[in-house]
Amino acid sequence: MEIKVASVDSVIIYFDNNISKEISNKVKASYAYLKSLNNEAFIDIIPSYSSILITYELLKYDFESIKKYLEEELKNVKVDDDTNSKLVEIDVYYGEEVGFDLQRVASINKLTIEEVINLHSSKVYDVYTIGFLPGFAYLGVLDEKIATKRLETPRKKIPKGSVSIADTQTAVYPKDSPGGWNIIGKTTFEFFDKNLEALSQIDINTKIKFNQISKEEFLKQGGII
Amino acid sequence: MKGFELIKAGIYTTIQDKGRFSFMHLGVTNSGFMDEYAANACNKLLDNSLDTNLLEILFPSLQIKVTQSSTIAITGAKCEFFINGEQKNIWETHFVRVGDEIKVSRILEGQRVYLGVKGGFQIEKEFGSYATSQKEGFGGLNGQKLVNNDILPYEENSTFIKRRWKEKYIPQYKKELTLRVILSYQCDTFEQDQIDKFFNSEYTITPDFNSMACKLDGEAIECTISNLISEAIAFGSIQIPKDGKPIILLKERQTIGGYPKIGSVLSLDCFKLAQMKPGNKIRFEKIEVNEAREKVLKFIEAFS
Numbered sequence: 001m002e003i004k005v006a007s008v009d010s011v012i013i014y015f016d017n018n019i020s021k022e023i024s025n026k027v028k029a030s031y032a033y034l035k036s037l038n039n040e041a042f043i044d045i046i047p048s049y050s051s052i053l054i055t056y057e058l059l060k061y062d063f064e065s066i067k068k069y070l071e072e073e074l075k076n077v078k079v080d081d082d083t084n085s086k087l088v089e090i091d092v093y094y095g096e097e098v099g100f101d102l103q104r105v106a107s108i109n110k111l112t113i114e115e116v117i118n119l120h121s122s123k124v125y126d127v128y129t130i131g132f133l134p135g136f137a138y139l140g141v142l143d144e145k146i147a148t149k150r151l152e153t154p155r156k157k158i159p160k161g162s163v164s165i166a167d168t169q170t171a172v173y174p175k176d177s178p179g180g181w182n183i184i185g186k187t188t189f190e191f192f193d194k195n196l197e198a199l200s201q202i203d204i205n206t207k208i209k210f211n212q213i214s215k216e217e218f219l220k221q222g223g224i225i
Numbered sequence: 226m227k228g229f230e231l232i233k234a235g236i237y238t239t240i241q242d243k244g245r246f247s248f249m250h251l252g253v254t255n256s257g258f259m260d261e262y263a264a265n266a267c268n269k270l271l272d273n274s275l276d277t278n279l280l281e282i283l284f285p286s287l288q289i290k291v292t293q294s295s296t297i298a299i300t301g302a303k304c305e306f307f308i309n310g311e312q313k314n315i316w317e318t319h320f321v322r323v324g325d326e327i328k329v330s331r332i333l334e335g336q337r338v339y340l341g342v343k344g345g346f347q348i349e350k351e352f353g354s355y356a357t358s359q360k361e362g363f364g365g366l367n368g369q370k371l372v373n374n375d376i377l378p379y380e381e382n383s384t385f386i387k388r389r390w391k392e393k394y395i396p397q398y399k400k401e402l403t404l405r406v407i408l409s410y411q412c413d414t415f416e417q418d419q420i421d422k423f424f425n426s427e428y429t430i431t432p433d434f435n436s437m438a439c440k441l442d443g444e445a446i447e448c449t450i451s452n453l454i455s456e457a458i459a460f461g462s463i464q465i466p467k468d469g470k471p472i473i474l475l476k477e478r479q480t481i482g483g484y485p486k487i488g489s490v491l492s493l494d495c496f497k498l499a500q501m502k503p504g505n506k507i508r509f510e511k512i513e514v515n516e517a518r519e520k521v522l523k524f525i526e527a528f529s
Binding site: 004005006007008009010012017018019031043044045046047048049050051052053055058059062063129130131132133134135136138192194199200203204 | 246247248249250251252253255351352360361362363407409410454455456457458459460461462479480481482489491492514515517518521522525
């Protein structure tokens with residue numbers, strides 16, 4: 001672990017320099033612990049794949065003192081496996097009308113569309129981090145057999161709810177947005193909802209499983225083709 | 226509901242405050258006043274707390290009908306400002322009565338104008354803040370910039386205190402600016418000659434400059450790492466994308482990103498940057514984190 005200056009009033013804690021489930025669990029446990037301190041001098045705590053950034057009150061700490069404080073506190077973090085996480089199941093319509101890249105992803109990986117869908121919907125994914133857009137959760141890791149590079153030229157508009165993959169990650173676009181991920185399906189599940197007190201049903205401790213549904217079911221749920 | 230009736234909302238007028246905090250882990254940006262010096266000064270003149278909401282006006286042509294008496298103040302960019310057709314000074318308080326007409330017509334120097342009213346506008350906070358964030362549709366009125374005929378209510382206030390910001394504390398907005406940089410984040414992965422180049426070059430602000438970020442043009446900086454595991458981005462961070470042209474990330478930045486960062490611009494200098502325009506020149510100089518902290522503490526103290 002290394003704590004470095006990020007800006008005049010923020011530090012970044014690096015747990016390692018690679019992406020793995022083990023590091024991610026360390027980040028999650030540390031994030032939960034830091035939140036539980038209820039330290040009023042913490043303005044924002046932002047976890048990512050292998051790091052956590054903390055913005056803090058300058059009146060309370062300088063870089064040396066917060067570094068020391070964090071080093072001491074983080075010794076208390078116990079990393080356990082995923083026992084505390086909740087599973088959220090998300091219905092997806094994997095149809096070519098909404099999964100613009102489904103056929104291409106299948107061809108590139110020498111699979112049938114049905115195999116792509118099965119591989120995508122049979123795994124339980126961890127949330128590695130949330131960012132880029134409000135509610136954009138980076139989920140991993142995909143079965144290597146369907147890992148697909150992102151598009152050379154990003155699309156100007158990807159519809160809200162589009163289920164996508166890029167390299168070994170998968171995600172759902174929480175709103176209409178430009179983007180370069182491969183689109184393989186669509187969901188009506190809201191990843192970001194202003195009407196919720198917590199803003200989202202998803203956080204970094206959530207686990208996600210995608211369920212294949214029919215076009216009829218998707219339309220019944222209010223899905224838009 | 227009485228207060229301001231926006232006859233003309235201007236091209237880009239938003240309601241801002243100090244920003245929205247503690248939702249960044251869900252990808253929600255901070256937003257908030259781009260120039261906290263001018264915004265704080267406006268609130269100080271009005272005897273408001275520093276997180277009182279204000280109008281942040283970019284490209285004016287703003288015309289307001291007053292339907293409730295109160296005290297107002299304008300700070301920030303030097304602009305043409307009229308009450309009932311009579312030109313008035315900015316950086317001081319003015320009393321406005323029912324039926325008065327306020328106009329902010331042209332920016333002469335700087336970029337962002339702050340217009341505040343005593344006690345602030347009585348609108349709803351969204352997730353802890355009034356700050357408008359168009360990306361999320363949060364804050365302000367309906368999460369969007371203001372439009373013609375919007376109504377901004379505030380409480381009536383009949384006591385008027387004339388206040389003027391001291392002349393020597395009114396900033397001059399020039400076309401060149403040196404930004405103080407704390408070497409941080411991935412600075413160790415930049416070769417010394419690239420860091421030297423960064424500090425010895427002059428950069429130009431491109432039109433790609435908004436509340437999210439300011440893209441610069443000039444000497445390209447090389448980094449030994451091409452991409453990076455995505456991580457959170459602090460206010461003022463300078464990222465070096467593949468083309469080597471620095472991008473300074475500002476209030477409405479995206480919360481995480483995967484470009485290497487050479488350091489971060491001192492917050493106080495980001496506020497000055499907020500008053501610059503495309504075509505203006507930027508240079509960088511180094512500042513140590515502890516010295517930077519002292520400067521910010523002085524700034525906080527000056528407004529307390």
